[in-house]
Amino acid sequence: MEVAILIYDRFTALDAVGPYEVLRLIPGARVSFAAREKGPQRTDAGSLAIVADFEIEEIDAPDIVVIPGGPGQSALMDDTRVLDWVRKVHSTTRWTTSVCTGSLVLAAAGLLKGLRATSHWLALEVLRKYGAEPTTERVVTQGKIITAAGVSAGIDMALTLVALECGEDVAQSIQLGIEYDPKPPFNAGSPEKAPAAIVDALRSRSRFLFQNLEGKASKADSN
Amino acid sequence: MEVAILIYDRFTALDAVGPYEVLRLIPGARVSFAAREKGPQRTDAGSLAIVADFEIEEIDAPDIVVIPGGPGQSALMDDTRVLDWVRKVHSTTRWTTSVCTGSLVLAAAGLLKGLRATSHWLALEVLRKYGAEPTTERVVTQGKIITAAGVSAGIDMALTLVALECGEDVAQSIQLGIEYDPKPPFNAGSPEKAPAAIVDALRSRSRFLFQNLEGKASKADSN
Numbered sequence: 001m002e003v004a005i006l007i008y009d010r011f012t013a014l015d016a017v018g019p020y021e022v023l024r025l026i027p028g029a030r031v032s033f034a035a036r037e038k039g040p041q042r043t044d045a046g047s048l049a050i051v052a053d054f055e056i057e058e059i060d061a062p063d064i065v066v067i068p069g070g071p072g073q074s075a076l077m078d079d080t081r082v083l084d085w086v087r088k089v090h091s092t093t094r095w096t097t098s099v100c101t102g103s104l105v106l107a108a109a110g111l112l113k114g115l116r117a118t119s120h121w122l123a124l125e126v127l128r129k130y131g132a133e134p135t136t137e138r139v140v141t142q143g144k145i146i147t148a149a150g151v152s153a154g155i156d157m158a159l160t161l162v163a164l165e166c167g168e169d170v171a172q173s174i175q176l177g178i179e180y181d182p183k184p185p186f187n188a189g190s191p192e193k194a195p196a197a198i199v200d201a202l203r204s205r206s207r208f209l210f211q212n213l214e215g216k217a218s219k220a221d222s223n
Numbered sequence: 224m225e226v227a228i229l230i231y232d233r234f235t236a237l238d239a240v241g242p243y244e245v246l247r248l249i250p251g252a253r254v255s256f257a258a259r260e261k262g263p264q265r266t267d268a269g270s271l272a273i274v275a276d277f278e279i280e281e282i283d284a285p286d287i288v289v290i291p292g293g294p295g296q297s298a299l300m301d302d303t304r305v306l307d308w309v310r311k312v313h314s315t316t317r318w319t320t321s322v323c324t325g326s327l328v329l330a331a332a333g334l335l336k337g338l339r340a341t342s343h344w345l346a347l348e349v350l351r352k353y354g355a356e357p358t359t360e361r362v363v364t365q366g367k368i369i370t371a372a373g374v375s376a377g378i379d380m381a382l383t384l385v386a387l388e389c390g391e392d393v394a395q396s397i398q399l400g401i402e403y404d405p406k407p408p409f410n411a412g413s414p415e416k417a418p419a420a421i422v423d424a425l426r427s428r429s430r431f432l433f434q435n436l437e438g439k440a441s442k443a444d445s446n
Contacts, residue, residue, distance in 0.1 A: 013240045020237075021375075047243075047253065100402075121402060139408075152244075168409065172417055172418065173424065178375050179344060184398060189398050189401075194396075198395050198399055202396060202400060
């Protein structure tokens with residue numbers, strides 16, 4: 001089972017590492033981190049770098065592909081080299097997946113048209129511009145495409161995938177191995193649950209970023 | 224707010240990246256990944272490398288230190304250079320923390336004697352050999368030392384820390400930012416909840432590893 005995780009400058013680390021920690025435990029799995037260029041890819045905060053051991057073209061037929069999100073994903077949405085690679089690997093994957101705004105890359109590659117899909121809660125309207133049907137579900141499975149909500153949702157997505165691919169026993173064993181019995185100290189992990197003032201503050205802080213992405217999506221759509 | 228995360232060959236990626244993704248969002252935080260030698264540190268699976276931008280001695284007074292776990296942590300438990308560094312930084316930290324078997328490094332440094340502490344559920348008896356009082360709680364705060372249970376518990380630990388250090392609003396805003404509204408597909412994340420056959424299989428597969436660690440702990444204690 002070949003697992004490819006796409007990374008790039010200004011990705012969000014947990015988007016990639018949550019699924020990695022689950023998928024690497026699939027019996028017989030081999031995980032490869034791939035990027036446009038080999039070498040360290042810095043996260044959005046700049047303080048963490050994960051090494052891409054492969055250029056994307058070196059990975060041509062993964063069984064599972066994971067596209068994490070992060071601010072740098074904006075530069076992938078109109079990068080024909082990346083979009084071509086995503087379409088190519090998708091044609092033979094067993095599972096094509098995304099975490100957070102990674103789904104915007106799938107959308108930009110034209111893979112989500114007419115499908116239900118999710119993303120970070122702040123990015124759902126961008127999905128709509130690409131012709132997807134955004135939902136606030138945490139993990140959305142449509143055929144072989146699985147999209148996850150923001151950042152930490154990649155763990156739930158990967159466990160869902162393992163259960164579909166390898167059965168519930170394997171998924172439960174992995175869940176136990178990573179002791180995934182979450183107890184968040186607050187009930188504030190979604191815009192429906194968090195205090196309104198906190199939701200509004202985050203929305204307003206990131207308005208510019210997501211307006212830009214919507215603009216990019218509209219432009220792509222009219223091309 | 225200076226945050227130092229210790230990494231090393233054969234660490235577990237999510238142990239480090241879970242807390243990273245939360246702590247980096249503390250307003251004004253600067254996160255540094257440090258290791259015995261600068262450069263890429265490979266995880267237990269070998270397929271992921273995070274870059275250590277610093278040698279440990281270059282980081283001498285972090286406000287927060289995070290020690291992740293992973294099989295390679297065994298080599299830290301009797302590495303006087305690492306243990307001296309842990310004791311030194313602990314003397315001036317605001318928070319000294321661990322995830323999973325990272326707590327065994329704190330224990331080997333003599334910091335957990337007589338304290339309640341946690342670790343991966345398979346490693347709790349090793350903690351006892353070092354004179355700590357193991358508990359199955361997910362996050363254990365004792366003064367300025369916070370230990371977390373296995374792998375994914377680092378996210379809960381870091382949010383707990385942020386609430387203590389910066390207040391509940393900041394913690395909730397970070398939780399919403401990383402959309403941490405977990406929905407594991409199974410209720411199998413702890414040995415109390417998982418099917419007994421799955422617990423037994425994992426326990427028996429890792430028996431040798433943890434017997435070795437208990438041996439190491441007993442030897443250290445009798446020195």
